Amino acid sequence: MSKIVVDPITRIEGHLRVEAEVSGGKISNAWVSGTMFRGIETILKGRDPRDAWYWTQRFCGVCTTVHSIASIRAVEDALKIPVPPNAQLIRNIIIAIQNTQDHVIHFYHLHALDWVDITSGLKADPVKTAQLAASISDWPNNSPTYFKSVQDRVKAFVGSGRLGPFANAYWGHPAYKLPPEANLMATAHYLEALEWQKDIIKIHAILGSKNPHPQTFLVGGMSIPIDPDSQNALNADKLIEVKRLLHKAQEFVEKVYIPDLLAVASFYKDWAGIGAGVGNYMCYPEFPDASGKPWLPGGAILNRDISKVVPLDQKKITEHVEHSWYQDAGSEGKGLHPWEGSSEPNYTGPKPPYQYLDTDKKYSWVKAPRYEEKAMEVGPLSRVLVAYVSGHKETKAAVDLVLKKLGVGPEALFSTLGRTGARGIDCLVIAQQAPKWLDELIGNIAKGDLRIHSNELWDPATWPAEAHGYGWHEAPRGGLGHWIKIKDQKILNYQAVVPSTWNASPRDAKGQAGPYEAALLGTPVANPEQPLEILRTIHSFDPCLACAVHVLDATGREMIRVKAS
Protein backbone atom coordinates (compact mmCIF):
# COMPACT_ATOMS: atom_id res chain seq x y z
CA MET A 1 0.00 0.00 0.00
CA SER A 2 1.22 3.49 -0.73
CA LYS A 3 -0.17 6.86 0.25
CA ILE A 4 -0.25 9.63 -2.30
CA VAL A 5 -0.90 13.29 -1.82
CA VAL A 6 -2.29 15.60 -4.49
CA ASP A 7 -2.01 19.18 -3.32
CA PRO A 8 -3.12 21.46 -4.69
CA ILE A 9 -5.63 19.91 -7.00
CA THR A 10 -5.68 22.46 -9.76
CA ARG A 11 -8.03 23.71 -12.44
CA ILE A 12 -10.44 24.35 -9.58
CA GLU A 13 -11.17 27.40 -7.54
CA GLY A 14 -9.33 27.33 -4.22
CA HIS A 15 -7.11 25.00 -2.29
CA LEU A 16 -7.98 21.33 -2.17
CA ARG A 17 -5.81 18.46 -1.03
CA VAL A 18 -6.35 14.75 -1.39
CA GLU A 19 -4.53 12.08 0.59
CA ALA A 20 -5.24 8.63 -0.80
CA GLU A 21 -4.11 5.13 0.06
CA VAL A 22 -3.58 2.97 -2.99
CA SER A 23 -3.43 -0.79 -2.87
CA GLY A 24 -3.58 -3.18 -5.79
CA GLY A 25 -3.69 -0.23 -8.21
CA LYS A 26 -6.90 1.17 -6.68
CA ILE A 27 -7.73 3.73 -4.03
CA SER A 28 -8.61 1.97 -0.78
CA ASN A 29 -9.09 5.03 1.44
CA ALA A 30 -9.14 8.78 0.91
CA TRP A 31 -9.26 12.03 2.85
CA VAL A 32 -10.08 15.38 1.36
CA SER A 33 -8.99 18.65 2.92
CA GLY A 34 -9.83 22.25 2.20
CA THR A 35 -6.58 24.01 3.09
CA MET A 36 -7.88 27.56 3.21
CA PHE A 37 -9.97 29.44 5.77
CA ARG A 38 -12.34 32.34 5.17
CA GLY A 39 -14.33 34.31 7.71
CA ILE A 40 -17.15 36.07 5.98
CA GLU A 41 -19.90 34.42 8.01
CA THR A 42 -18.25 35.75 11.14
CA ILE A 43 -17.95 39.34 9.92
CA LEU A 44 -21.63 39.48 9.00
CA LYS A 45 -22.67 39.61 12.64
CA GLY A 46 -24.15 42.95 13.65
CA ARG A 47 -24.73 44.14 10.08
CA ASP A 48 -27.98 45.16 8.40
CA PRO A 49 -29.60 42.01 6.96
CA ARG A 50 -30.48 43.95 3.79
CA ASP A 51 -26.73 44.36 3.11
CA ALA A 52 -25.81 40.71 3.66
CA TRP A 53 -26.09 39.76 -0.03
CA TYR A 54 -23.41 42.25 -0.94
CA TRP A 55 -20.96 40.66 1.51
CA THR A 56 -21.87 37.04 0.88
CA GLN A 57 -21.44 37.53 -2.85
CA ARG A 58 -17.72 37.87 -2.05
CA PHE A 59 -17.55 34.30 -0.79
CA CYS A 60 -16.52 33.43 -4.29
CA GLY A 61 -15.59 34.86 -7.67
CA VAL A 62 -16.77 31.88 -9.66
CA CYS A 63 -20.41 31.50 -8.73
CA THR A 64 -20.69 35.25 -8.54
CA THR A 65 -24.43 35.56 -8.19
CA VAL A 66 -25.44 32.60 -6.11
CA HIS A 67 -24.66 33.90 -2.64
CA SER A 68 -26.67 37.03 -3.35
CA ILE A 69 -29.68 35.01 -4.38
CA ALA A 70 -29.48 32.72 -1.34
CA SER A 71 -28.98 35.71 0.93
CA ILE A 72 -31.88 37.83 -0.26
CA ARG A 73 -34.11 34.77 -0.13
CA ALA A 74 -33.05 34.09 3.48
CA VAL A 75 -33.90 37.65 4.53
CA GLU A 76 -37.16 37.61 2.57
CA ASP A 77 -38.07 34.35 4.32
CA ALA A 78 -37.20 35.71 7.75
CA LEU A 79 -39.17 38.93 7.30
CA LYS A 80 -41.90 37.51 5.03
CA ILE A 81 -41.16 40.03 2.29
CA PRO A 82 -42.92 39.25 -1.03
CA VAL A 83 -41.16 39.33 -4.41
CA PRO A 84 -42.97 40.58 -7.54
CA PRO A 85 -43.14 38.29 -10.62
CA ASN A 86 -40.81 40.42 -12.77
CA ALA A 87 -38.07 40.17 -10.15
CA GLN A 88 -38.50 36.37 -9.93
CA LEU A 89 -38.18 36.15 -13.72
CA ILE A 90 -35.08 38.35 -13.86
CA ARG A 91 -33.53 36.31 -11.05
CA ASN A 92 -34.35 33.11 -12.96
CA ILE A 93 -32.63 34.43 -16.09
CA ILE A 94 -29.57 35.50 -14.07
CA ILE A 95 -29.41 32.08 -12.38
CA ALA A 96 -29.91 30.27 -15.67
CA ILE A 97 -27.12 32.07 -17.51
CA GLN A 98 -24.78 31.67 -14.53
CA ASN A 99 -25.47 27.95 -14.69
CA THR A 100 -24.96 27.76 -18.47
CA GLN A 101 -21.69 29.66 -18.45
CA ASP A 102 -20.39 27.81 -15.43
CA HIS A 103 -21.12 24.34 -16.83
CA VAL A 104 -19.55 25.06 -20.21
CA ILE A 105 -16.45 26.51 -18.56
CA HIS A 106 -16.31 23.47 -16.36
CA PHE A 107 -16.59 21.02 -19.22
CA TYR A 108 -14.06 22.64 -21.53
CA HIS A 109 -11.68 24.53 -19.30
CA LEU A 110 -11.68 22.68 -15.99
CA HIS A 111 -12.49 19.08 -16.84
CA ALA A 112 -11.93 18.32 -20.54
CA LEU A 113 -8.17 18.06 -20.21
CA ASP A 114 -8.70 15.07 -17.92
CA TRP A 115 -10.18 13.28 -20.97
CA VAL A 116 -8.73 15.13 -23.94
CA ASP A 117 -5.04 14.90 -24.81
CA ILE A 118 -4.28 18.22 -26.48
CA THR A 119 -0.90 17.06 -27.78
CA SER A 120 -2.45 14.03 -29.49
CA GLY A 121 -4.57 16.46 -31.53
CA LEU A 122 -1.36 17.58 -33.24
CA LYS A 123 -1.30 14.22 -35.02
CA ALA A 124 -4.88 14.55 -36.25
CA ASP A 125 -5.86 14.68 -39.89
CA PRO A 126 -7.82 17.96 -40.31
CA VAL A 127 -9.95 16.43 -43.09
CA LYS A 128 -11.00 13.52 -40.89
CA THR A 129 -11.56 15.92 -37.99
CA ALA A 130 -13.91 17.94 -40.17
CA GLN A 131 -15.77 14.75 -41.09
CA LEU A 132 -16.06 13.78 -37.44
CA ALA A 133 -17.34 17.25 -36.49
CA ALA A 134 -19.91 17.25 -39.29
CA SER A 135 -21.10 13.76 -38.28
CA ILE A 136 -22.06 14.86 -34.76
CA SER A 137 -23.36 18.41 -35.25
CA ASP A 138 -24.29 21.03 -37.83
CA TRP A 139 -22.19 23.62 -35.98
CA PRO A 140 -20.73 25.70 -38.82
CA ASN A 141 -17.05 25.78 -37.83
CA ASN A 142 -16.27 22.39 -39.31
CA SER A 143 -14.00 22.82 -42.31
CA PRO A 144 -10.58 21.14 -42.67
CA THR A 145 -9.05 24.62 -42.98
CA TYR A 146 -10.52 25.62 -39.65
CA PHE A 147 -9.20 22.56 -37.84
CA LYS A 148 -5.83 22.96 -39.53
CA SER A 149 -5.68 26.55 -38.24
CA VAL A 150 -6.43 25.34 -34.71
CA GLN A 151 -3.75 22.69 -35.03
CA ASP A 152 -1.27 25.34 -36.18
CA ARG A 153 -2.13 27.54 -33.20
CA VAL A 154 -1.53 24.70 -30.76
CA LYS A 155 1.68 23.72 -32.59
CA ALA A 156 2.94 27.26 -32.22
CA PHE A 157 2.16 27.10 -28.51
CA VAL A 158 3.98 23.81 -28.07
CA GLY A 159 6.85 24.92 -30.31
CA SER A 160 7.36 28.07 -28.26
CA GLY A 161 7.50 26.01 -25.06
CA ARG A 162 4.85 28.30 -23.59
CA LEU A 163 1.98 25.94 -23.06
CA GLY A 164 0.10 28.26 -20.70
CA PRO A 165 -3.01 26.49 -19.47
CA PHE A 166 -1.93 23.33 -21.28
CA ALA A 167 1.36 23.01 -19.36
CA ASN A 168 2.03 20.33 -16.76
CA ALA A 169 -0.71 17.95 -17.82
CA TYR A 170 -0.16 14.24 -18.14
CA TRP A 171 -0.02 14.25 -21.93
CA GLY A 172 0.43 10.76 -23.31
CA HIS A 173 -0.95 9.09 -20.15
CA PRO A 174 -2.34 5.62 -20.99
CA ALA A 175 -5.75 6.54 -19.56
CA TYR A 176 -6.36 8.95 -22.48
CA LYS A 177 -8.52 7.11 -25.01
CA LEU A 178 -9.68 9.60 -27.65
CA PRO A 179 -8.40 9.33 -31.23
CA PRO A 180 -6.34 12.32 -32.42
CA GLU A 181 -9.25 13.77 -34.43
CA ALA A 182 -11.57 13.84 -31.40
CA ASN A 183 -8.78 15.46 -29.41
CA LEU A 184 -8.34 18.15 -32.04
CA MET A 185 -12.07 18.81 -32.29
CA ALA A 186 -12.37 19.18 -28.52
CA THR A 187 -9.34 21.49 -28.48
CA ALA A 188 -10.97 23.73 -31.09
CA HIS A 189 -14.10 23.92 -28.98
CA TYR A 190 -12.05 24.62 -25.86
CA LEU A 191 -10.86 27.78 -27.61
CA GLU A 192 -14.31 28.66 -28.99
CA ALA A 193 -15.88 28.26 -25.56
CA LEU A 194 -13.47 30.88 -24.17
CA GLU A 195 -14.82 33.48 -26.59
CA TRP A 196 -18.44 32.39 -26.27
CA GLN A 197 -18.58 32.51 -22.49
CA LYS A 198 -17.33 36.07 -22.23
CA ASP A 199 -20.06 37.11 -24.65
CA ILE A 200 -23.07 35.35 -23.15
CA ILE A 201 -22.30 36.48 -19.62
CA LYS A 202 -22.99 40.05 -20.78
CA ILE A 203 -26.53 39.15 -19.72
CA HIS A 204 -25.30 39.66 -16.16
CA ALA A 205 -23.92 43.04 -17.12
CA ILE A 206 -27.27 44.05 -18.62
CA LEU A 207 -29.50 42.72 -15.84
CA GLY A 208 -27.02 43.20 -13.02
CA SER A 209 -24.97 46.21 -14.17
CA LYS A 210 -21.73 44.23 -14.06
CA ASN A 211 -20.13 40.82 -13.98
CA PRO A 212 -18.63 39.29 -11.96
CA HIS A 213 -20.69 40.25 -8.93
CA PRO A 214 -23.84 41.83 -10.38
CA GLN A 215 -25.12 44.76 -8.36
CA THR A 216 -28.90 44.86 -8.81
CA PHE A 217 -29.97 42.42 -6.13
CA LEU A 218 -32.36 43.67 -3.51
CA VAL A 219 -34.27 42.19 -0.62
CA GLY A 220 -37.86 42.18 -1.91
CA GLY A 221 -37.04 42.15 -5.61
CA MET A 222 -34.38 43.65 -7.86
CA SER A 223 -33.12 47.22 -8.13
CA ILE A 224 -32.96 47.52 -11.91
CA PRO A 225 -35.85 49.73 -13.08
CA ILE A 226 -37.97 48.56 -16.01
CA ASP A 227 -38.99 51.14 -18.57
CA PRO A 228 -39.25 50.17 -22.25
CA ASP A 229 -38.45 53.72 -23.36
CA SER A 230 -35.70 54.85 -21.00
CA GLN A 231 -31.98 54.59 -21.62
CA ASN A 232 -31.38 54.28 -17.89
CA ALA A 233 -33.56 51.25 -17.35
CA LEU A 234 -34.20 47.76 -18.61
CA ASN A 235 -35.60 48.91 -21.93
CA ALA A 236 -36.68 47.30 -25.19
CA ASP A 237 -33.17 47.35 -26.71
CA LYS A 238 -31.66 45.65 -23.70
CA LEU A 239 -34.36 42.99 -23.65
CA ILE A 240 -33.68 42.23 -27.31
CA GLU A 241 -29.96 41.94 -26.60
CA VAL A 242 -30.66 39.54 -23.71
CA LYS A 243 -32.81 37.49 -26.09
CA ARG A 244 -30.00 37.32 -28.65
CA LEU A 245 -27.47 36.25 -26.04
CA LEU A 246 -29.80 33.63 -24.55
CA HIS A 247 -30.21 32.20 -28.03
CA LYS A 248 -26.46 32.18 -28.50
CA ALA A 249 -26.04 30.40 -25.18
CA GLN A 250 -28.62 27.76 -26.04
CA GLU A 251 -27.21 27.16 -29.52
CA PHE A 252 -23.68 26.49 -28.28
CA VAL A 253 -24.95 24.07 -25.66
CA GLU A 254 -27.09 22.21 -28.18
CA LYS A 255 -24.62 22.16 -31.06
CA VAL A 256 -21.22 22.04 -29.39
CA TYR A 257 -21.27 21.07 -25.71
CA ILE A 258 -23.77 18.22 -25.87
CA PRO A 259 -22.40 16.61 -29.07
CA ASP A 260 -18.84 16.86 -27.67
CA LEU A 261 -19.94 15.43 -24.34
CA LEU A 262 -21.57 12.45 -26.04
CA ALA A 263 -18.59 11.92 -28.34
CA VAL A 264 -16.08 12.02 -25.48
CA ALA A 265 -18.25 9.93 -23.13
CA SER A 266 -18.60 7.15 -25.69
CA PHE A 267 -14.85 6.47 -25.33
CA TYR A 268 -14.93 6.44 -21.54
CA LYS A 269 -17.86 4.21 -20.68
CA ASP A 270 -15.74 2.33 -18.13
CA TRP A 271 -16.02 5.52 -16.03
CA ALA A 272 -19.73 4.76 -15.61
CA GLY A 273 -18.54 2.12 -13.14
CA ILE A 274 -16.12 4.35 -11.20
CA GLY A 275 -16.62 7.15 -8.70
CA ALA A 276 -20.06 6.28 -7.34
CA GLY A 277 -19.77 8.24 -4.09
CA VAL A 278 -22.11 8.28 -1.11
CA GLY A 279 -25.24 7.30 -3.06
CA ASN A 280 -27.43 9.99 -1.44
CA TYR A 281 -28.43 12.92 -3.62
CA MET A 282 -30.10 16.14 -2.60
CA CYS A 283 -31.24 19.31 -4.33
CA TYR A 284 -33.36 22.29 -3.40
CA PRO A 285 -36.35 23.50 -5.43
CA GLU A 286 -35.36 26.21 -7.95
CA PHE A 287 -36.68 28.67 -10.50
CA PRO A 288 -39.87 29.86 -8.75
CA ASP A 289 -42.73 31.10 -10.90
CA ALA A 290 -44.88 34.10 -9.98
CA SER A 291 -46.68 32.06 -7.31
CA GLY A 292 -43.39 30.68 -5.94
CA LYS A 293 -43.87 27.20 -7.41
CA PRO A 294 -40.50 25.82 -8.56
CA TRP A 295 -39.82 24.78 -12.15
CA LEU A 296 -37.23 22.25 -10.94
CA PRO A 297 -38.29 20.11 -7.97
CA GLY A 298 -36.32 19.71 -4.77
CA GLY A 299 -35.88 16.53 -2.75
CA ALA A 300 -33.55 13.70 -1.87
CA ILE A 301 -32.76 10.30 -3.27
CA LEU A 302 -31.35 7.94 -0.67
CA ASN A 303 -29.19 4.85 -1.22
CA ARG A 304 -29.50 5.17 -5.01
CA ASP A 305 -33.18 4.25 -4.74
CA ILE A 306 -34.69 5.90 -7.80
CA SER A 307 -38.18 4.64 -7.06
CA LYS A 308 -38.91 7.74 -5.01
CA VAL A 309 -37.92 11.28 -4.07
CA VAL A 310 -37.93 12.06 -0.34
CA PRO A 311 -39.25 15.58 0.48
CA LEU A 312 -36.82 17.87 2.28
CA ASP A 313 -37.13 19.44 5.71
CA GLN A 314 -34.57 22.17 6.38
CA LYS A 315 -34.59 21.33 10.10
CA LYS A 316 -32.79 18.06 9.28
CA ILE A 317 -29.68 19.84 8.01
CA THR A 318 -26.69 20.03 10.37
CA GLU A 319 -22.98 20.73 10.15
CA HIS A 320 -20.36 18.67 11.98
CA VAL A 321 -16.91 19.98 12.89
CA GLU A 322 -15.42 16.87 14.52
CA HIS A 323 -12.82 16.71 11.70
CA SER A 324 -12.90 20.38 10.72
CA TRP A 325 -10.71 23.18 12.08
CA TYR A 326 -13.47 25.01 13.93
CA GLN A 327 -14.29 25.36 17.59
CA ASP A 328 -16.67 22.65 18.66
CA ALA A 329 -18.94 25.04 20.59
CA GLY A 330 -21.61 22.60 21.69
CA SER A 331 -21.32 20.36 18.65
CA GLU A 332 -19.16 17.64 20.21
CA GLY A 333 -20.14 14.31 18.73
CA LYS A 334 -23.04 15.75 16.73
CA GLY A 335 -23.88 18.35 14.14
CA LEU A 336 -25.51 21.72 14.73
CA HIS A 337 -28.35 23.20 12.73
CA PRO A 338 -27.09 26.31 10.89
CA TRP A 339 -29.21 28.68 13.02
CA GLU A 340 -27.20 27.40 15.99
CA GLY A 341 -23.91 26.98 14.10
CA SER A 342 -20.69 28.95 14.39
CA SER A 343 -17.63 29.31 12.18
CA GLU A 344 -14.94 30.25 14.73
CA PRO A 345 -11.59 28.92 13.46
CA ASN A 346 -9.51 26.48 15.49
CA TYR A 347 -6.51 25.26 13.53
CA THR A 348 -5.01 22.19 15.17
CA GLY A 349 -3.24 20.69 12.15
CA PRO A 350 0.50 20.25 11.63
CA LYS A 351 2.82 23.15 10.89
CA PRO A 352 4.10 23.21 7.32
CA PRO A 353 6.08 21.63 5.86
CA TYR A 354 4.36 18.38 6.75
CA GLN A 355 4.00 15.07 5.01
CA TYR A 356 0.50 14.02 5.94
CA LEU A 357 -2.43 15.50 7.81
CA ASP A 358 -3.57 13.82 11.01
CA THR A 359 -6.76 12.43 9.52
CA ASP A 360 -7.81 10.78 12.80
CA LYS A 361 -8.34 14.30 14.14
CA LYS A 362 -9.32 17.57 12.47
CA TYR A 363 -7.98 17.78 8.93
CA SER A 364 -9.97 20.29 6.86
CA TRP A 365 -11.33 23.83 6.79
CA VAL A 366 -14.44 22.39 5.20
CA LYS A 367 -17.23 21.47 7.60
CA ALA A 368 -19.23 18.26 7.28
CA PRO A 369 -22.88 19.04 6.46
CA ARG A 370 -25.32 16.19 6.88
CA TYR A 371 -29.00 15.65 6.08
CA GLU A 372 -30.61 13.41 8.69
CA GLU A 373 -27.04 12.53 9.64
CA LYS A 374 -26.30 11.31 6.11
CA ALA A 375 -23.61 12.59 3.77
CA MET A 376 -25.33 13.93 0.64
CA GLU A 377 -24.02 14.61 -2.83
CA VAL A 378 -25.27 17.87 -4.33
CA GLY A 379 -24.88 19.26 -7.83
CA PRO A 380 -26.14 18.71 -11.36
CA LEU A 381 -26.33 14.94 -10.90
CA SER A 382 -28.58 15.35 -7.85
CA ARG A 383 -30.74 17.91 -9.68
CA VAL A 384 -31.08 15.67 -12.71
CA LEU A 385 -31.85 12.56 -10.65
CA VAL A 386 -34.48 14.29 -8.51
CA ALA A 387 -36.10 15.89 -11.58
CA TYR A 388 -35.95 12.61 -13.52
CA VAL A 389 -37.55 10.58 -10.75
CA SER A 390 -40.13 13.35 -10.13
CA GLY A 391 -41.14 13.09 -13.80
CA HIS A 392 -39.92 16.57 -14.80
CA LYS A 393 -40.75 16.48 -18.51
CA GLU A 394 -37.77 18.28 -20.04
CA THR A 395 -35.21 16.55 -17.82
CA LYS A 396 -36.71 13.14 -18.45
CA ALA A 397 -36.54 13.63 -22.21
CA ALA A 398 -32.90 14.78 -22.06
CA VAL A 399 -31.80 11.96 -19.74
CA ASP A 400 -33.50 9.31 -21.87
CA LEU A 401 -31.87 10.71 -25.00
CA VAL A 402 -28.38 10.71 -23.49
CA LEU A 403 -28.73 7.21 -22.00
CA LYS A 404 -30.00 5.89 -25.32
CA LYS A 405 -27.18 7.49 -27.30
CA LEU A 406 -24.60 6.03 -24.96
CA GLY A 407 -26.41 2.68 -24.72
CA VAL A 408 -26.39 2.63 -20.91
CA GLY A 409 -29.07 2.42 -18.21
CA PRO A 410 -29.90 4.98 -15.47
CA GLU A 411 -27.54 3.19 -13.04
CA ALA A 412 -24.66 4.56 -15.16
CA LEU A 413 -25.52 7.97 -13.72
CA PHE A 414 -24.12 6.94 -10.32
CA SER A 415 -20.54 7.50 -11.38
CA THR A 416 -17.82 9.92 -12.42
CA LEU A 417 -19.08 9.76 -16.00
CA GLY A 418 -22.68 10.14 -14.83
CA ARG A 419 -21.78 13.29 -12.92
CA THR A 420 -20.11 14.77 -15.99
CA GLY A 421 -23.01 13.72 -18.22
CA ALA A 422 -25.63 15.06 -15.82
CA ARG A 423 -23.96 18.46 -15.85
CA GLY A 424 -24.53 18.59 -19.62
CA ILE A 425 -28.15 17.54 -19.25
CA ASP A 426 -28.72 20.14 -16.52
CA CYS A 427 -27.11 22.80 -18.70
CA LEU A 428 -29.21 21.86 -21.72
CA VAL A 429 -32.61 21.89 -20.04
CA ILE A 430 -31.92 25.17 -18.24
CA ALA A 431 -30.44 26.88 -21.33
CA GLN A 432 -33.55 25.85 -23.29
CA GLN A 433 -35.89 27.12 -20.58
CA ALA A 434 -34.30 30.54 -20.00
CA PRO A 435 -35.72 32.21 -23.15
CA LYS A 436 -39.20 31.27 -21.92
CA TRP A 437 -38.69 33.27 -18.74
CA LEU A 438 -37.58 36.20 -20.85
CA ASP A 439 -40.71 35.91 -23.02
CA GLU A 440 -42.80 35.88 -19.86
CA LEU A 441 -41.03 38.98 -18.59
CA ILE A 442 -41.57 40.77 -21.91
CA GLY A 443 -45.24 39.70 -21.80
CA ASN A 444 -45.66 41.20 -18.32
CA ILE A 445 -44.03 44.46 -19.40
CA ALA A 446 -46.23 44.59 -22.51
CA LYS A 447 -49.24 44.34 -20.21
CA GLY A 448 -47.95 47.33 -18.28
CA ASP A 449 -46.61 45.51 -15.24
CA LEU A 450 -43.34 47.30 -14.47
CA ARG A 451 -43.11 46.32 -10.80
CA ILE A 452 -39.65 45.10 -9.85
CA HIS A 453 -39.58 45.28 -6.06
CA SER A 454 -41.99 45.40 -3.17
CA ASN A 455 -41.68 48.28 -0.77
CA GLU A 456 -43.48 46.37 1.92
CA LEU A 457 -41.50 45.73 5.07
CA TRP A 458 -38.39 47.47 3.74
CA ASP A 459 -38.34 49.78 6.76
CA PRO A 460 -36.67 48.02 9.72
CA ALA A 461 -39.11 49.77 12.06
CA THR A 462 -41.78 47.42 10.69
CA TRP A 463 -39.78 44.27 11.52
CA PRO A 464 -40.35 42.04 14.54
CA ALA A 465 -37.73 42.26 17.30
CA GLU A 466 -36.52 38.79 16.36
CA ALA A 467 -36.79 36.78 13.16
CA HIS A 468 -35.08 33.89 11.49
CA GLY A 469 -35.19 32.45 8.00
CA TYR A 470 -33.37 30.50 5.35
CA GLY A 471 -32.78 30.87 1.64
CA TRP A 472 -32.23 27.95 -0.71
CA HIS A 473 -30.77 28.15 -4.16
CA GLU A 474 -29.47 25.67 -6.70
CA ALA A 475 -26.05 27.04 -7.63
CA PRO A 476 -24.18 25.45 -10.55
CA ARG A 477 -22.40 23.12 -8.10
CA GLY A 478 -25.57 22.26 -6.21
CA GLY A 479 -27.71 23.05 -3.21
CA LEU A 480 -26.76 26.25 -1.45
CA GLY A 481 -28.44 27.35 1.78
CA HIS A 482 -28.07 30.52 3.82
CA TRP A 483 -29.53 30.66 7.31
CA ILE A 484 -30.03 33.94 9.13
CA LYS A 485 -31.08 35.03 12.59
CA ILE A 486 -32.07 38.66 13.03
CA LYS A 487 -32.33 40.46 16.37
CA ASP A 488 -33.07 44.16 16.86
CA GLN A 489 -32.85 44.73 13.08
CA LYS A 490 -29.27 43.36 12.97
CA ILE A 491 -27.74 40.02 12.00
CA LEU A 492 -27.33 37.85 15.09
CA ASN A 493 -26.06 34.75 13.30
CA TYR A 494 -25.45 33.87 9.67
CA GLN A 495 -24.39 30.51 8.28
CA ALA A 496 -23.94 29.41 4.69
CA VAL A 497 -23.94 25.73 3.85
CA VAL A 498 -22.51 25.60 0.39
CA PRO A 499 -22.47 23.03 -2.44
CA SER A 500 -18.74 22.34 -2.26
CA THR A 501 -19.03 22.09 1.52
CA TRP A 502 -21.45 19.18 1.09
CA ASN A 503 -19.32 17.50 -1.55
CA ALA A 504 -15.83 18.19 -0.15
CA SER A 505 -16.92 17.36 3.36
CA PRO A 506 -14.48 15.50 5.59
CA ARG A 507 -15.57 12.72 7.96
CA ASP A 508 -18.34 13.57 10.45
CA ALA A 509 -18.57 12.68 14.13
CA LYS A 510 -19.60 9.14 13.18
CA GLY A 511 -16.65 8.75 10.82
CA GLN A 512 -18.82 8.80 7.69
CA ALA A 513 -16.88 9.96 4.63
CA GLY A 514 -17.95 12.89 2.46
CA PRO A 515 -18.91 12.57 -1.23
CA TYR A 516 -15.45 13.22 -2.76
CA GLU A 517 -13.86 10.86 -0.25
CA ALA A 518 -16.41 8.13 -0.96
CA ALA A 519 -16.23 8.65 -4.73
CA LEU A 520 -12.48 8.09 -4.76
CA LEU A 521 -12.81 4.59 -3.29
CA GLY A 522 -12.05 1.98 -5.94
CA THR A 523 -10.76 4.54 -8.43
CA PRO A 524 -7.90 2.97 -10.38
CA VAL A 525 -4.52 4.72 -10.30
CA ALA A 526 -2.29 3.47 -13.12
CA ASN A 527 0.69 5.59 -12.09
CA PRO A 528 0.81 7.19 -8.62
CA GLU A 529 3.23 9.81 -10.01
CA GLN A 530 0.51 10.94 -12.44
CA PRO A 531 -2.82 10.51 -10.66
CA LEU A 532 -4.97 11.52 -13.61
CA GLU A 533 -7.77 9.28 -12.41
CA ILE A 534 -8.05 11.18 -9.10
CA LEU A 535 -8.44 14.40 -11.07
CA ARG A 536 -11.21 12.88 -13.18
CA THR A 537 -13.34 11.92 -10.21
CA ILE A 538 -12.68 15.06 -8.14
CA HIS A 539 -13.15 17.37 -11.12
CA SER A 540 -16.42 15.62 -11.99
CA PHE A 541 -17.87 17.40 -8.94
CA ASP A 542 -16.50 20.77 -10.11
CA PRO A 543 -14.99 21.75 -6.74
CA CYS A 544 -14.97 25.31 -5.52
CA LEU A 545 -13.09 25.62 -2.27
CA ALA A 546 -13.48 29.37 -1.95
CA CYS A 547 -17.20 28.75 -1.65
CA ALA A 548 -16.77 25.73 0.57
CA VAL A 549 -14.89 27.50 3.35
CA HIS A 550 -15.79 31.08 2.64
CA VAL A 551 -11.94 32.91 4.13
CA LEU A 552 -9.12 34.93 3.11
CA ASP A 553 -5.66 33.62 3.68
CA ALA A 554 -4.00 30.35 2.91
CA THR A 555 -2.91 28.47 5.99
CA GLY A 556 -1.07 25.22 6.37
CA ARG A 557 -0.15 24.81 2.72
CA GLU A 558 1.65 21.51 2.28
CA MET A 559 4.93 21.02 0.64
CA ILE A 560 4.79 17.62 -0.99
CA ARG A 561 3.40 18.06 -4.37
CA VAL A 562 2.36 15.48 -6.85
CA LYS A 563 2.22 17.41 -10.05
CA ALA A 564 -1.40 17.85 -11.05
CA SER A 565 -2.24 19.88 -14.10
Ligand code: NFE
Ligand atom coordinates in the same frame (compact mmCIF):
# COMPACT_ATOMS: atom_id res chain seq x y z
NI1 NFE B 1 -17.36 29.15 -5.64
FE1 NFE B 1 -20.30 27.91 -5.50
C1 NFE B 1 -21.34 27.19 -6.78
C2 NFE B 1 -21.59 28.08 -4.34
S1 NFE B 1 -19.56 26.09 -4.79
S2 NFE B 1 -18.64 28.26 -6.95
O1 NFE B 1 -21.89 26.77 -7.70
O2 NFE B 1 -22.35 28.27 -3.61
O3 NFE B 1 -19.82 25.35 -3.72
Ligand code: MG
Ligand atom coordinates in the same frame (compact mmCIF):
# COMPACT_ATOMS: atom_id res chain seq x y z
MG1 MG C 1 -20.52 27.76 6.19
